[in-house]
Amino acid sequence: MSRYDLTDFEWRVIEALLPNKPRGVPRVDDRRVLNGIFWVLRSGAPWRDLPERYGPRTTWDRLMDVIAKDHDGTVQMIDTSIVRVHQQGATGKKGDRDHCLGRSRGGLTTKIHALVDAQGRPIKLTLTAGQMSDIASAADLIEELPEGAMLLADKGYDANALRNAVTERKAWANIPPKANRKEPICFSPFLYKARNLVERFFNKAKQFRRIATRYDKLVPLHRGYDSLEVGLG
Incomplete structure (x- = not known):
């Protein structure tokens, strides 16, 4: 585990906020993708240098709106x-x-x-x-x-x-x-x-x-x- 990765406690809080659509294309590992985004944020590295263990990248604009309401x-x-x-x-x-x-x-x-x-x-x-x-x-x-x-x-x-x-x-x-x-x-x-x-x-x-x-x-x-x-x- 990278020092930038989400802890188990942080993941339990975030997981409930993520979209859950079982139909269609199977979802990737959301925790892995989020850890990849945090790796880029903390390291400042270009996306092309993202380690393979984090898999494909995506966007999570909806999270800010959900969290800001609370x-x-x-x-x-x-x-x-x-x-x-x-x-x-x-x-x-x-x-x-x-x-x-x-x-x-x-x-x-x-x-x-x-x-x-x-x-x-x-x-x-x-x-x-x-x-x-x-x-x-x-x-x-x-x-x-x-x-x-x-x-x-x-x-x-x-x-x-x-x-x-x-x-x-x-x-x-x-x-x-x-x-x-x-x-x-x-x-x-x-x-x-x-x-x-x-x-x-x-x-x-x-x-x-x-x-x-x-x-x-x-x-x-x-x-x-x-x-x-x-x-x-």
Whole structure:
């Protein structure tokens, strides 16, 4: 067994979430295929170097949706993190569709926007080009913010538009005010301390080399890796 493989306990939790269609083509060993995907995520190796013991590869986009539904929505946190784009992920042609590739100080980058719950578990993810502002995808991420919830975010999210969007959902945005804000804002430094969970979420996600560095040109593929890793890793 590889050190990247799922433990027996992890597999018992995941197995019930996988599709089970006995008719048609016989299914492959789901655990073996998932272990193969995790091997690529953790090692950062190309798919062609996947050891034969893992068999054929496939995608598991449905898992993130299933796992994300089981979250604590009373407190939610939003933040972003930059990932460098490897030269293999920057091979798009001029005029090609948007692949969320942007230029910043570090060269070609992609920005991961994440919304997590009170336990640091992912609720929703999205990608933008690296130079986009942190708040660019905030409105989309909080679309399903429940009534009475509290949203935690850093000063980069201190904008009236976002605060109004949260208020419309009958929730509260506990965001520290910027120095140039004129009107007083209700802010609790004590409750804000819990925001470290979203930073720890990104720290955990970037333990996977395939997440810390983007090797894939296509957005759906890289987002799929993000979803699978943060949902199960």
